[in-house]
Amino acid sequence: MSLRDVSNLKAAYGMVPALHQVDFNVQPGEVVGILGHDGMGKTTLLRAITGFVKVTGGEMLFDGQSLRGLLVNARARAGLGLVPQGRMIFPTLAVRENLESGIAGGKEPMEPIVEEMLALFQRLTRLLDRAGGALSGGEQQLLALTRCLCRRPKLMLLDEPTEGIQPSNIDEISDTLKQLTKTSDITIVQVEQDLDFITGLSDRVYAISGGVLDRQIPKEQLTESRAVSEFTGVAA
Template sequence: MSALLQVAGLRANYGRVPILMGVTFAMEPGEYLGILGHNGMGKTTLMRTLMGALPATGGAVHYRGRNITALATHDRARLGLGLVPQGREIFPSLSVYENLRMGLVTAAKEDLSIIDAVLEDFPRLVRLLDRRGGALSGGEQQLLALARCLCTQPDLILLDEPTEGIQPSIIDEIIETLAGLKARKSLSMIIVEQNLDFITSLSDRVLSIQKGQISGTVAREDLLAGKIAMSCA
């Protein structure tokens, strides 16, 4: 089976400050890949660079065999990549339904039936469709951000720190929803997270990132035992 995503020697900077220092990994279609690391190790920068929101300064990204390293974000979205960003970045002044419609903007023609299909996996949002996004709880906003991403009908979702500031009951709901999507759809996902229970529950494989580089694969028994050797330096 050919890789869905291949990342080779990927580098990215913020101004003159290098953040990604040669990230290399590959993932298969249908895989849920976890990336674990402390703050400041380059996790969010990696997600933004994969989505094209931050330009790469070196290396290459291939998606389904195509070099997308220089593609704009909207072009990557049309190819099937979707980002659920850290901090959610929903539109606070728009209603829940209007936020979901924003997920249809990359399509050649707006198809509102896509929203109805997505909402089947997010029953909590159905009663909130007329409520402004900014009036939702943090957990509800995270569900909305995930549902909005799914409205783009992605093949690969980049999920960045989804449990940050979220109440435990909704974390469990997100795990259940994502596990259900994996079982029913041909969906792949990269999950950047520090919550060990969350990343262990969903990931087929977990990589460790340190100082802007993938430092290795984290053994599942270490994840289950909570024994993760990652440097904070």
Template structure:
């Protein structure tokens, strides 16, 4: 098994307030890893620490064998780390096409043909290329944020709360798109999410996070997954199975 990411002893704080207090996990090449946790448990802080927008108090982050623990954000992007942030952060005054071209700026080398390749995965965006990002629906903006990230040709994507405020039809479209990309191989992903159906459909493994620490690992394909989710989420087994 080739590792795409190794995280060990990660500690992060906001001022004097500790948020992450010893995060350890590994991600295999081509693996989709879910991280499940309630609000305020440190999920988004973990994403920011991995991208370099928050400094580490302690610990290491190794990306494809390279120690990026102290690397700048742009350096991590050039090494193949992509982010689809919570809230999407598209450029509202730029057209969809211009937003996609902004994704090329994070690539190790600019290749305009990449935009056409990415658009093949997002047919809904074809008719919107001349429309400003701010005029899109929330779901369309999420598709654009994901497509823009893919334009940088990442090896690892961090996907932070992608279903937040998104209509069910777009959620299904994102699932189908990511499963197609996953089937072709070559892309790893860390998915932070609270939507059980979404995270279960895409993840090979799911880590649970509570109060800044990884507290368990769940296998979505195991026979006892529903009861394990129920125990974590505080719902009955039948509700977990329906989720």
């Protein structure tokens, strides 16, 4: 069994089923990508893993421990980190305050952690006193990533990390995450529709459709133009 394992997972919004069968696993230091059309369950899957959506069946094991029944905060303390779609930064707080909010309640001093994480995304250093809402979309995404990393997660979940940002920012995010996985055993699960990004960063890629995820996609298929339509719903 892998260190992080999801088997036959089912989830629902109230009485409405959203995930019907999800099976995948990831090893420490590995990046797994998940592709799918809009509305197929990508975001729901990440929210189920982190505890924001009710799980109605199946199992999620993390470091050998079941996540079923654990509250959101307990899962975060266990080492799960989420970078949500839309970034969800605090627009009226300064960049530094946003980063510190990701560490609040921890046992380590804030300043050394902030400085360590700023070394990954150095562009934020000159923006520390600027309000989060005054940043560009790409800068906000860098802030959301850095804030998540401030908690030193073992498993980081990324929900559409390239959405609405410029290619130069996408390259910076990809290069930094590649570097991070080489220098630590952090595990990443990302849902994404940018084929170049997901194939360049992921070790393995799965497809989700209709709340069912049980099919791994050979990465060589993702270089074919027909894959754009088949796996993302965007015409090639």
